[in-house]
Amino acid sequence: MHDARLLLELGDEAVRRLRRRGYELDLAGLEAMSSRRASAIGTVDELRAESKRAAAEVGKAAKAGASSADVAPDLTALKERARELKERIREAEEEVEAAEAALRDLLLVIPNLPSDDAPDGDSEDDAVEVRRVGEPPAFGFTPRDHVELGEAMGILDFGRAAKLSGARFSLARGPGAALERAIATFFLALHTGRHGYTEFSPPYLVSGQTMTGTGQLPKFEEDLFRTGTGDRGLYLIPTAEVPLTALHADEILPAETLPRAYTSWTPCFRSEAGSYGRDTRGILRLHQFSKVELVRICAAEESPRELEVMLGHAEACLQELGLAYRVIRLAAGDMGFNAQLTYDIEVWLPGQDTYREISSCSDCGTFQARRSGIRSKDAHGGRGQVATLNGSGLPIGRSMAAILEQCQSEDGSVTLPEVLAPYAGFRRILADGTTE
RNA sequence: GGAGGAUUGGCCGAGCGGCCUAAGGCGCACGAUUGGAAAUCGUGUUGGGGCAACACCCCUCACGGGUUCGAAUCCCGUAUCCUCCGCCA
Incomplete structure (x- = not known):
């Protein structure tokens, strides 16, 4: 399996070399799938970071609440926000999964790049x-x-x-x-x-x-x-x-x-x-x-x-x-x-x-x-x-x-x-x- | 096939739902010390991913789900290993 990033770095070179073995690489498609995956992961990561911060706040508020009873409404609101974040994370994760599967399915069927030492031809x-x-x-x-x-x-x-x-x-x-x-x-x-x-x-x-x-x-x-x-x-x-x-x-x-x-x-x-x-x-x-x-x-x-x-x-x-x-x-x-x-x-x-x-x-x-x-x-x-x-x-x-x-x-x-x-x-x- | 137990970093091994950013040890790497080494002391040490970035962030305590604001920790499933029973070359 190829590394998507290396393949993209090679660009037209990869297309040329794969053509020598009769495989037509869709560079634009690969590029699109690769960046779709990257941005999906970025989104999930940001949401998770926020969710961790939210959970920590709940923890602090709960601890404070143990000593003073009047923070309870505040606590409920915080929990509600954390729950919402979780919903959004779930959606974003689905996108990551889909993006990764699409990229992997493509990468799995691309053959190895022939060495320049291999002669031209297909028989x-x-x-x-x-x-x-x-x-x-x-x-x-x-x-x-x-x-x-x-x-x-x-x-x-x-x-x-x-x-x-x-x-x-x-x-x-x-x-x-x-x-x-x-x-x-x-x-x-x-x-x-x-x-x-x-x-x-x-x-x-x-x-x-x-x-x-x-x-x-x-x-x-x-x-x-x-x-x-x-x-x-x-x-x-x-x-x-x-x-x-x-x-x-x-x-x-x-x-x-x-x-x-x-x-x-x-x-x-x-x-x-x-x-x-x-x-x-x-x-x-x-x-x-x-x-x-x-x-x-x-x-x-x-x-x-x-x-x-x-x-x-x-x-x-x-x-x-x-x-x-x-x-x-x-x-x-x-x-x-x-x-x-x-x-x-x-x-x-x-x-x-x-x-x-x-x-x-x-x-x-x-x-x-x-x-x-x-x-x-x-x-x-x-x-x-x-x-x-x-x-x-x-x-x-x-x-x-x-x-x-x-x-x-x-x-x-x-x-x-x-x-x-x-x-x-x-x-x-x-x-x-x-x-x- | 049945019944029990286990699975934490390169290895061993702790771990109460929030201070786990995983104790401690071994090993390894680098440094100090030394004439040089051993010993000792100090520092570092899981692996992936996002990113121009060794910054920052995310994931990773067998794997997959679930509960929860929050899971190494609780629940369910799967895999593997160990013990015993059955079967078997």
Whole structure:
């Protein structure tokens, strides 16, 4: 959420930057709502001050009345005046409430300002490639995709997943399930051990308030799974970013404890409304998948640097696995609601003969922190704004797909990256699903 | 699900319907003292908002209502935590 005052200070600059992501800011409307709120608050404050004075007078008069009986009529008049004031305060408060609600409703749907580093455009075609790392493997045969490989080996079973839950679910079996666990554990060990992240095991069901704080609500309700009993409604997290970022909602963090680096391996639930027909094959786009997430909270001015650091941590996953990938910078109009700058990492998928998204690392600046009330305080009591960043480090399913496809042999076996063997307990999955 | 108890500032902890502009302590910051430190002394220290303003004003004692001229204090509701019972992986 934006600070109305900062947005107004930026003025036409804000309009220009938001236009880059296809949002038309009504500056005049914002200005009007903002000053309506300010004047309403001013009115209430004045009336309250007067009311406090009136109450004090009544108190004094009452005390005086205890010693002389003839002040009683005076006292009644004073009380009457105080009562009238209260009436007027009530009316003025209604106006404040209405003005604040109107302003907040507007602010909540304005997306973050894109950084000037984000290229122009509004589609994935407008992204700019930053670098390519690793060589896509050259096969002397036609590489199979992960669905073909996984089903042939009997480690992925889409038919039974559909029987259980319908479309867009997957089921891993035997070495497939072990491989998922191995990948996740490997990523966690890398981030907690080498990159200095603190691991969390958070709730997967969170309140609407938490979803609002991280910006999923009110705009993206249709993307979420909702559950509840009685009148209690909870949402299934679409990513661990939600609980990890909201952890410190309404808290003031000591500046010297920044940056905070958090990681968590959780299931993620997404309705994928609006993606009908896209990526219907395999484990690339599911209603439920698991992911190791990275979240960083830092001083506001550090966020561009922190983004590069976090991107490096996500890239390290692929480098360690020896997988070919590239990094792109998303166009202003193609970024998520909260982001001011986003890098995507795309891994090479031989089965599709293309690079596909495997990680999205975003700098949300102060946008998300303001919305959820995360602040900082230095040793001298000075208050500071904090920035939040989040990135996948990495999703398990897509990582597994990339491993199966990039590490396959002509005989239908898959040789795991060296680093995974200790976690998986085997180094190869043969065509018949046995391991060695 | 049932019965009781609790919720006060960064932390602990007092608090009679008006002098709560919240005692006291701890912690922290700054200063004095010191060769330097400890100890000691002094000062400051909840967080928001209105405003050009560190002036002034308003709000904030879990949250939301109510009673009252006036609520941390009384009443109602909600949330969370604790204890016990029930159920349960």
